[in-house]
Amino acid sequence: MPFKEFIKSLNNDKVEGELVKTIFVSLVTSFAILGILYFLMLRSVENFIPKYGFYLFFAVLSYSLILLSVRHIRAYKEFACMSGMMIGMTIGMISGFLPGFYIGATNGMFWGSVVGMSFGILFGAWNGKCCGIMGTMEGIMAGFMGGIMGAMTAIMMLNDNLRAATAVIFIASATILFGLNYMIYKEANDLGMERKQKDSEFFTIFWSLILTIITIWFMVFGPRSQLFQ
Amino acid sequence: MIYKNLFFIILTLVVIVVAGIFLIRGDGTTSGGNPSGNAQIVKLSVEGGRYILSPSEFKKNVPVRIEADMSKMPGCSKSIIISAFNIRKVVSTADNSIEFTPTKTGTFNIACSMNMYRGTFTVV
Numbered sequence: 166m167p168f169k170e171f172i173k174s175l176n177n178d179k180v181e182g183e184l185v186k187t188i189f190v191s192l193v194t195s196f197a198i199l200g201i202l203y204f205l206m207l208r209s210v211e212n213f214i215p216k217y218g219f220y221l222f223f224a225v226l227s228y229s230l231i232l233l234s235v236r237h238i239r240a241y242k243e244f245a246c247m248s249g250m251m252i253g254m255t256i257g258m259i260s261g262f263l264p265g266f267y268i269g270a271t272n273g274m275f276w277g278s279v280v281g282m283s284f285g286i287l288f289g290a291w292n293g294k295c296c297g298i299m300g301t302m303e304g305i306m307a308g309f310m311g312g313i314m315g316a317m318t319a320i321m322m323l324n325d326n327l328r329a330a331t332a333v334i335f336i337a338s339a340t341i342l343f344g345l346n347y348m349i350y351k352e353a354n355d356l357g358m359e360r361k362q363k364d365s366e367f368f369t370i371f372w373s374l375i376l377t378i379i380t381i382w383f384m385v386f387g388p389r390s391q392l393f394q
Numbered sequence: 395m396i397y398k399n400l401f402f403i404i405l406t407l408v409v410i411v412v413a414g415i416f417l418i419r420g421d422g423t424t425s426g427g428n429p430s431g432n433a434q435i436v437k438l439s440v441e442g443g444r445y446i447l448s449p450s451e452f453k454k455n456v457p458v459r460i461e462a463d464m465s466k467m468p469g470c471s472k473s474i475i476i477s478a479f480n481i482r483k484v485v486s487t488a489d490n491s492i493e494f495t496p497t498k499t500g501t502f503n504i505a506c507s508m509n510m511y512r513g514t515f516t517v518v
Contacts, residue, residue: 176399185399189406196413212480215420222417226410273509323507324473324484392509393477 249296261285265315273390281312
């Protein structure tokens with residue numbers, strides 16, 4: 166059973182064996198910078214934890230899963246056309262939708278869309294290029310759509326169990342990313358692909374810091390729509 | 395070999411639980427409350443796509459009770475947000491009031507959750 170083999174591979178000495186550690190490093194980095202910023206400046210922000218804590222918690226979890234998939238993709242670097250398009254679409258959509266949703270819930274639809282689209286297009290194009298221009302295009306389109314959709318969904322749910330929806334959407338996105346990692350493993354395994362790139366933990370730390378700091382800044386100090394003023 | 399990553403799995407779960415306990419507290423919003431006998435009564439309706447509050451000037455630190463005229467509250471205008479005072483509430487015929495105490499002065503926005511219907515009020 167390939168799926169059982171995939172689960173077993175999470176303990177091997179290849180890239181799959183590094184995925185759990187990647188989640189851990191990303192979470193520790195993001196929560197550490199969040200903790201440092203909290204004690205240095207954010208605790209003076211009125212209602213910081215009740216207002217932003219919940220969304221920041223899920224944002225940090227989401228970034229750890231996105232970076233895990235990015236690292237998995239980068240390890241093999243090149244994929245067949247259909248797989249690459251699926252990679253670009255999935256990464257673009259999820260990395261656009263989730264930040265768009267979290268920032269849309271605290272800053273409004275415009276800024277949620279802008280941040281969601283920026284993250285989605287960046288990650289979608291970057292990871293989609295593993296199969297050439299088609300994957301890149303797919304990633305750009307998915308990031309564009311995901312960013313707007315995430316912010317819009319958050320605004321539409323403001324008075325309708327937004328927090329429960331956040332948890333449900335995170336679980337659905339985590340399941341999709343898990344499926345993507347399984348697909349990458351299966352594709353690499355079936356085609357006998359070799360690892361082409363080995364990223365250090367610095368890669369995970371760098372991107373975790375960037376994504377977390379941008380998200381915190383936007384949520385707390387960033388511009389917001391009239392609805393949140 | 396099978397448990398090579400067990401250490402990281404346990405640590406990851408610990409980090410998530412600890413951060414979750416710290417970050418997931420309260421929801422930062424209220425749906426009103428503290429009804430008071432001497433509350434300022436305000437009528438709310440929608441005209442021409444705008445919220446109309448009557449009167450639109452409130453006194454600081456005196457409880458406000460906004461009563462929505464449900465016959466003039468179309469569509470998403472029932473889903474009301476006053477961000478400055480952390481108010482989020484869907485009004486209905488069964489519960490058409492929003493109660494809060496304005497604790498700061500200035501001009502503040504009231505909007506529907508889709509930001510389509512908007513209005514302002516002043517606290518002095």
